[in-house]
């Protein structure tokens with residue numbers, strides 16, 4: 001530990017902070033990283049599936065293509081500058097990681113899996129992360145930083161930015177109950193976000209933050225955003241988050257997170273509210289679905305509806321995360337019936353309303369008129385399928 005002056009102080013030692021510090025040290029700067037966790041702390045980078053991609057496409061595609069993919073995936077993108085930065089630097093970043101000794105492998109034929117941290121994560125219950133993917137990368141980056149003369153101070157909770165004459169001159173942190181100042185010419189905030197801060201979640205994301213299951217490390221309290229805002233920083237894109245759709249039973253059954261996820265099944269079938277009515281464009285994919293569910297007055301009222309065909313096809317797609325058969329094996333809740341009114345009763349939905357929703361949806365899929373549904377159902381990213389093959393399924397989300 002040291003509290004002499006650094007060129008750069010970085011708040012947070014996940015992938016963002018460790019890359020920033022290593023790259024700055026590589027360019028000759030003296031860097032200190034402040035990390036709140038102790039020992040082998042759990043952060044999101046240790047839990048990651050380790051796939052580097054841009055919108056599920058090869059991160060090394062030409063930057064204009066990657067930029068267009070981002071614009072298509074997020075039509076109401078809050079910042080084109082950020083998207084361009086990702087599109088232009090993605091490939092440079094993975095190649096730089098390789099030069100640091102981080103192993104990235106091609107883990108499957110789908111281009112989303114062409115840059116995956118090795119050794120890859122497994123699908124065992126509890127998702128052991130030690131010695132795999134993000135954990136190994138973090139050790140490699142930590143060693144690189146120390147080799148370059150940098151320092152990581154664990155157990156250091158950054159609380160405020162120091163300002164002198166309108167210029168940021170360092171960070172105030174609490175280290176083992178003592179308040180210390182880490183002086184620096186520049187500060188990078190990389191504390192991982194605000195997903196564990198209920199009042200910020202309520203303010204920016206959802207009326208019911210306690211109804212969102214935290215499919216992540218417990219660390220993101222929004223300290224960095226609040227520190228920056230206290231100095232007048234502008235924020236963009238605060239109303240959406242990265243997440244996936246989980247079975248509702250996850251609240252009492254830890255075997256149901258971080259996988260399996262329900263995204264693909266929802267993207268082939270439909271999702272309804274407590275009135276048995278659709279409320280989103282299911283075809284825009286799992287992150288969009290999770291955000292729409294979060295925006296509901298009662299996020300825990302969403303129910304996925306699909307049929308045997310969807311369960312056999314979409315339910316088995318995607319390597320790590322498919323719900324068929326993992327959802328059943330791990331004790332998730334899945335109702336099944338040979339007719340729709342019985343399914344509605346099992347799921348606590350009004351049978352007449354659910355039947356009319358499915359009738360209108362099936363008619364639109366058959367006549368390729370899903371754009372006329374309300375809300376519209378886009379057919380390009382994930383193909384809609386009719387819900388017509390027995391048995392029918394419902395899963396609380």
Ligand SMILES: Cc1cc2nc3c(=O)[nH]c(=O)nc-3n(C[C@H](O)[C@H](O)[C@H](O)COP(=O)(O)OP(=O)(O)OC[C@H]3O[C@@H](n4cnc5c(N)ncnc54)[C@H](O)[C@@H]3O)c2cc1C
Nearest residue numbers: 012014015016036043044045048049050051158191192258
């Ligand atoms: C289950 C799961 C699977 C995922 N799979 C993928 C994937 O395949 N591909 C992909 O691209 N992304 C994936 N992600 C997302 C990815 O893991 C995260 O976006 C990424 O790890 C975030 O890195 P970070 O450095 O910003 O934050 P983190 O890794 O969370 O690091 C932030 C660090 O800051 C520290 N900190 C917080 N507050 C303070 C403070 N006040 N003072 C000091 N330190 C502080 C925290 O303790 C933490 O160690 C996944 C995430 C999860 C949870």
